Amino acid sequence: MISSDVIRGYNDSFLLSLLNEGDSYGYALSKDIKERTNGQYLIKETTMYSAFTRLKKNGYIDSYPGNVTQGKKRTYYRITPEGKRYLKEKQEEWLVTKQVVDQFVGGEIK
Amino acid sequence: MNIINEYVNQVFKTVPLTEETNQLRLDILANMEDKYDELIGNGASEHEAIGVVIAEFGNIDELLSEMGIEKESAETLENHPTMEEGAIDFFVEAKAMIGLRVGLGILSILLGVGLMLSFLSAGSAIQANRVIGIILLLVCLVIGIALLIIEGMRADELKPYHQPFVLLADLRDEVEHQKKAYKKSLALSIVLGVSFCILSLTPLLVGALTNLLSLLTGLGLMLVLIGVGVMFFTYSGNVFNAYGVILSNGKDPEHFEEEVKAEARRKKIDYIIEEIYWPIIVVIYFASSFIFGGSIWAWSWIIFVLGGALEGTIKSLFDTWE
Numbered sequence: 001m002i003s004s005d006v007i008r009g010y011n012d013s014f015l016l017s018l019l020n021e022g023d024s025y026g027y028a029l030s031k032d033i034k035e036r037t038n039g040q041y042l043i044k045e046t047t048m049y050s051a052f053t054r055l056k057k058n059g060y061i062d063s064y065p066g067n068v069t070q071g072k073k074r075t076y077y078r079i080t081p082e083g084k085r086y087l088k089e090k091q092e093e094w095l096v097t098k099q100v101v102d103q104f105v106g107g108e109i110k
Numbered sequence: 111m112n113i114i115n116e117y118v119n120q121v122f123k124t125v126p127l128t129e130e131t132n133q134l135r136l137d138i139l140a141n142m143e144d145k146y147d148e149l150i151g152n153g154a155s156e157h158e159a160i161g162v163v164i165a166e167f168g169n170i171d172e173l174l175s176e177m178g179i180e181k182e183s184a185e186t187l188e189n190h191p192t193m194e195e196g197a198i199d200f201f202v203e204a205k206a207m208i209g210l211r212v213g214l215g216i217l218s219i220l221l222g223v224g225l226m227l228s229f230l231s232a233g234s235a236i237q238a239n240r241v242i243g244i245i246l247l248l249v250c251l252v253i254g255i256a257l258l259i260i261e262g263m264r265a266d267e268l269k270p271y272h273q274p275f276v277l278l279a280d281l282r283d284e285v286e287h288q289k290k291a292y293k294k295s296l297a298l299s300i301v302l303g304v305s306f307c308i309l310s311l312t313p314l315l316v317g318a319l320t321n322l323l324s325l326l327t328g329l330g331l332m333l334v335l336i337g338v339g340v341m342f343f344t345y346s347g348n349v350f351n352a353y354g355v356i357l358s359n360g361k362d363p364e365h366f367e368e369e370v371k372a373e374a375r376r377k378k379i380d381y382i383i384e385e386i387y388w389p390i391i392v393v394i395y396f397a398s399s400f401i402f403g404g405s406i407w408a409w410s411w412i413i414f415v416l417g418g419a420l421e422g423t424i425k426s427l428f429d430t431w432e
Contacts, residue, residue: 027141031148044168045138050176072140075133 011043011051013094016060016087019079025066026052026074052077060086113160114142121170126179127192127276127363134173142167192276193360198285201271202352208261209348213341215257220337222250224330231326274370277360285360289353292346299346306339379428383421391417 018024018032030043055061060083066076079087122135142163149159193201229243277285310332317328361369391413399410 026137027144030141030145042166044166045141046168046170046173049134049138050173053173053176072143073136074140075137 007041011047012055012060013087013090014043015048015051015055015077016079016083016090019061019077020084020087023076023078025076029077055083058086059083114146114163115139117164117167118142121167125170125174127278129279130177131179132278134177138167190273190275190361190366191270192278192363193271193281193356195281195284198277198281198356201268201356202288202349204264204268205348205352205355206345208265209345210341211257211261212348213337213344215254215261216340216344217334217337218250218254218257220333220340222247222254224333225250227330227333228324228327231324271355272359274359274361274366274373276363276366277356279362282357282360282362285353285356289350289357292350292353296346296350299342303339303342306335306342310335310339375428379425383424387421387424388417 014033015029018029024032026045026048030045030048033041033043052061052063056063059080061077061079063075063077066074118135118139122131125131125135145166146159146163149162150156154162191197226243226247229239229246232239313323313328313331313335314325315328317323317325317331323331395410395413398413399407402410
């Protein structure tokens with residue numbers, strides 16, 4: 001499992017990219033992250049809600065109360081146009097980052 | 111499942127309660143419960159599932175610093191309970207029961223007196239009637255007084271509701287709505303109560319003016335009708351009062367300390383006026399009237415009128431200082 005220190009800066013992008021595919025709520029998002037990484041990365045509750053708070057503050061996502069399912073009223077999140085722009089920036093940044101990191105860390109172990 | 115609930119509540123205990131943090135608590139709790147259900151569904155034991163869910167909770171401080179929340183007022187909030195919907199409903203129901211039982215207690219006492227009166231009049235010549243009348247009176251008195259004492263003691267249980275507590279805004283709206291809705295029932299109850307009290311004169315008049323009833327039986331019936339009328343007052347009055355108590359003691363968590371302080375100040379002012387201001391006026395009234403004597407008594411009472419006017423001025427002065 002990946003240590004959460006390494007990945008810290010990417011939580012926001014993970015959530016944004018998932019929300020870019022459609023509105024969703026806390027548990028579904030954390031489950032998506034777990035499944036897509038085959039269980040290699042787990043986002044903790046507080047980490048996820050910190051990210052929501054940050055993204056909301058920056059205007060990248062909105063929240064709205066969803067319908068009651070299984071007796072629970074969930075808070076849904078949706079990406080804003082600004083969030084989409086930000087996600088695009090992040091994607092471009094990642095391409096560069098990947099190249100840079102690869103130059104040093106990407107080689108075979110000798 | 112309860113352990114998870116407990117865990118989250120425990121962690122959030124030090125977090126100042128606002129609409130935002132309350133929603134956060136509910137969201138996180140819902141996520142954890144979903145996760146738990148799924149783990150159980152996949153064949154995990156209860157212990158394993160709880161372990162995993164709690165391990166994946168994370169660190170609340172991380173979240174709080176992101177939200178810009180500090181734990182500073184946690185202490186005051188911990189000293190004051192938060193009333194949730196269930197607690198509010200419980201209070202209103204308890205007050206309604208108190209109203210009903212107090213009303214029944216009073217009715218029982220009046221019924222006892224009424225029965226005794228009618229037995230006495232039914233044939234005061236017969237010894238047995240007098241004895242039966244008095245026994246009935248005593249039985250009804252015991253029931254009535256017991257009801258009143260029990261309700262008096264139960265009122266003690268409701269003490270927390272008479273001190274400041276945290277009431278979230280949407281629940282406050284709900285209570286205000288209920289109070290408004292109850293106003294119609296209250297008005298109807300008062301009308302019915304008053305009607306019974308006025309109607310209660312009928313048997314008395316029948317007893318006094320005709321031979322259909324003896325005067326004492328008429329009086330007894332009047333007491334019983336008054337008792338029924340009083341029940342309407344105590345029941346609906348208590349329910350209406352319950353809403354008032356909740357709305358005045360339930361504070362918005364975001365201004366909790368300010369509101370409690372403001373109320374303490376108001377109480378202090380009331381205390382000063384009741385315990386110092388008015389006694390001084392009474393002393394001045396008597397002292398000056400006795401010293402000057404004679405005709406001054408004819409108009410020295412005006413000091414009370416002036417005192418009343420001045421009281422309003424003083425109170426509003428204190429209010430503007432705040």
